[in-house]
Amino acid sequence: MAFESLTDRLQNAFSKLRKKGKISETDLRGAMREIRLALLEADVNFTVVKNFVKTVRDKAIGADVLKGLNPTQQIVKIVNDELVKIMGDQAVDLNKSPKIPTIIMMVGLQGAGKTTTAGKLALKLKNEQKARPLMIAGDVYRPAAIDQLVQVGQQIDVPVFQLGTDVDPVEIVRQGLQKADEENNDYVIIDTAGRLQIDEKLMDELSRIKALAHPNEILLVVDAMTGQNAVNTAEGFNNQLDVTGVVLTKLDGDTRGGAALSIRAVTGKPIKFIGQGEKMTDLDVFHPDRMASRILGMGDMLTLIEKTQKEYDEKQAQDVTKKIRENSFDFNDFVDQMDQMQNMGSMEDIMKMIPGMANNPALKNANIDPKDMAHMKAIVLSMTPAEREDPNLLNPSRRRRIAGGSGRPVVEVNRMIKQFGQMKKMMNQMSKGNFNGMDGLLGKGVGGRLSKMAMNSMVRKVKKNKKKRMKKNRRNK
Template structure:
């Protein structure tokens, strides 16, 4: 996950600071040095780091924070505020034309995920604004680029205007815009060509398309995993095209996150969206304040709540609440909830959005395997319809049969049934108004409990693996 190394190092630095009680100028110098090293290791632009550290240090000294109450806490706040400012202060909405269509030109180098991002953004507008977008295939050079955009269009049920690979891209765009005007499409996405690097021919073609289409948005798609190269790419495209915004892709990958912290400061152009997953729904608005909170390990509850509202079916949630009130929640409902939790994305990413979880020792170095939930489902699928609907009949012999059918140990089946019963009890209390803690932030109680079940299972497995490794090392 992006920022993992940066988050860990910053948390360690701030924890050392908090333990001191009174903070001296020497402590502040050491803290600023650690922050500078952490940012540089995260591949943040050197000039951005230099300005960042100087600003925080000057504010800490200039406002007499060291002599006040909770100086460590106030320094953390200064760092948070400067992170937000560096990334753009507020989220930047899409530019929208006064008359239809709004034209969005997508640009970027090969491999950044431009075509997929084009489809993700079109789907987002379609779902959230009931938009009627048209995709225009103007990349006639990359092998199978047109076919890829057509496939993306089919996946999201959005029309694609294409003329194959023999036509001139500028002519394709001209005729695509004519079709959009005829069909009253309110958004047109122009998927332009990319190269392995910025060159004169590419830029001339993009400039010609810009002159013809007069796009309301020129969004540059950059791969966050390329670090400083992403910043250099953004600067190069901006100098040539005067882009209006950036979309960062693969922010969920093994990336140090420096691009997200550098692009706005270097180009002056906002990051508008971030891609964090392979599904077509995995595109989020970029919120600088939320990203800063995640970098500092303070969670991101607003994004988590929005994600829950988006990924959980409202009608199904109401039906589930009714079953909870009537105490008729069974294993069929349990599997439905597991599926919905899985749709929200990797469990470790969900957990880190909860305040306090990002630096929870129980989660350190925990590999949250998606197979854990599949094992739970395998246990349920090994039950008879009657057993799923009436868990009270699950006696020891039935449990042994279920374990054999699922290929899981009996102890695991027993544990899951016990946790299921505890969850039913918890949900019953919630329905009566006894509601405390974080349970319920994910899917009105059900998925929050499921998340805890999954996490406990994963932590247990990791502890077991750790013991095995220790035994192996002792033998060696």
């Protein structure tokens, strides 16, 4: 996940501080050096880095860091405050037109992900606001770019306006807007061809489209892997078009994504969305404060909690308490839990959102195969209803049958049953609010507390689903 290595490095720098009772000026210098190099290595623009480190150092020296009770925390706080300051305090929503349609224009370099993002954004608006967007295919240059948008449109069931490749993009936009007017579309998303910010002819084309369409939102789409050049790109597009926001794409890679910092610092324009995967639903709102905490290794707990809440239904929550103390975690819950986990995204993504996990060396190379989950599920689904509710029934003969039924080796069935046993124990503990054995796992301090909240939330949801299931069973009987 993005910023992970930056986290590593900063934590390294701070752990050096942590080992001492007091910090000397040399220590501070060392820490500042680590911060600077971490940011540079993360592709943050070097002038931005320079200013950043200077501010942090000034504040660190100015404050009573050297005499304070907990100097490390103070430096962490200063760094955090500075990061938040650069990246903005809160998430910025899409600009909306007072009267429909709201017009959004996507611009950027070649291969940044404009077309994909246009599709994702359309789907997001459709799902979250029940909007009826229209997409306009304005890339007449790249081969099959229009086909791409048309196919994306089909996938997400959003209409695409196109006039082929022989028409001037400005004219396409003009007719597209007319169409949107006739059809009463509430959002219009204009996809444009990728271009270099120094290509005057093509940049002029964008200016003409802007003059014609008066877009409420001009989103600059930037590849999160961009290096020092991000600043040139952002400045080039911003000077010519006065963009209103930025979308960072491909953040699901292992890039440190320093471009986010540079672009904010140089243009002052908010990052509004981040693309985090190849699926059409993989577009998230950018939360600067959360990203700052993530840089500092506090994990992205808020996102995790939000995701957890979104995935589960909150009804009947009050009934849950009744069930909590029951020792009743069975295979149905297990499958339920796995399903929920899968709904939330890949295992790796979720693990990394948990504070302390991002730089847990044991997990660094743990590539969790999504198929493992499917295999485990297959094993459970090969059990009889009685076996699912009472794991004690599972004798070797039954295990062999299950192995055959699920197409997995017996060892795997055994391993899975063992894992289930451990999980059961853990769940019981957790439902009683006992996190003793897990403290180290979830991290300490604020992050630790947050992760407990998230785990608690998950436990509650599992119980609730179980209750639903039991109710259903009773009805069936």
